[in-house]
Amino acid sequence: MSPLVSCQDVARTYGRGASAVVAVHGVTCALRQGDRVALMGPSGSGKTTLLHLLAGLDRPTAGTIAWPGLDERPRGQVGVIFQGPSLLPPLDVAENVALPLLIAGCAEGEARRRALAALAAVGVEGLAAQLPEELSGGQAQRVAVARVLAGSPRLIIADEPTGQLDSARAHQVVDLLTEVAGRLDAALLVATHDPVVAGRLPTHWEMRDGALREDVPWSS
């Protein structure tokens, strides 16, 4: 089975000269269909940088990244949940979930139908007409998961998706992500500082000073 994404000796340096920051270096890794990976590591160790590279949102300054298991460029086949609130305040929940589909060229009625189906699948169809400011943190993250689900990605990348939630809700959101990944037959990579969240996933990677260690033993 071809990996959905693979990187070979990848580095990402921000800036140049004396002020250059080597955020990621020497990273070789791959994600395949069915993978469920927690990416751990201290603040500033390069997790977000690596996630953006794997999602195709940024380019490495050295090494290569390829998406051999995806049909085209990663756009549209990678679902990303960013750190912090990501819903657009003036749009209601259903519009927020439908927006990426509209941008991808989906007709309005079809985008709305898929958005409502995704909201129902994660148990928040009752929130469709709410504005983001009316949601709790847990509800907002469920909507963010619905937005990923609606796009039917093959690879799901989430950056601290439970950072602002208490541990019970963090549990629920990571379990929901796992369920959605299963439903889509996708790979899932979740960056987290939270050992409770990491403990819900079977595989653990660790970033330290920009270097990646795969398959770190884990006991929770």
Ligand SMILES: Nc1ncnc2c1ncn2[C@@H]1O[C@H](COP(=O)(O)OP(=O)(O)OP(=O)(O)O)[C@@H](O)[C@H]1O
């Ligand atoms: N746009 C940028 N310009 C310059 N330096 C950056 C930029 N983005 C990140 N960095 C630096 O790159 C390093 C890695 O940052 P990154 O955000 O990838 O780490 P992280 O592990 O995700 O941290 P956190 O857990 O706090 O989110 C840090 O030293 C950071 O300050």
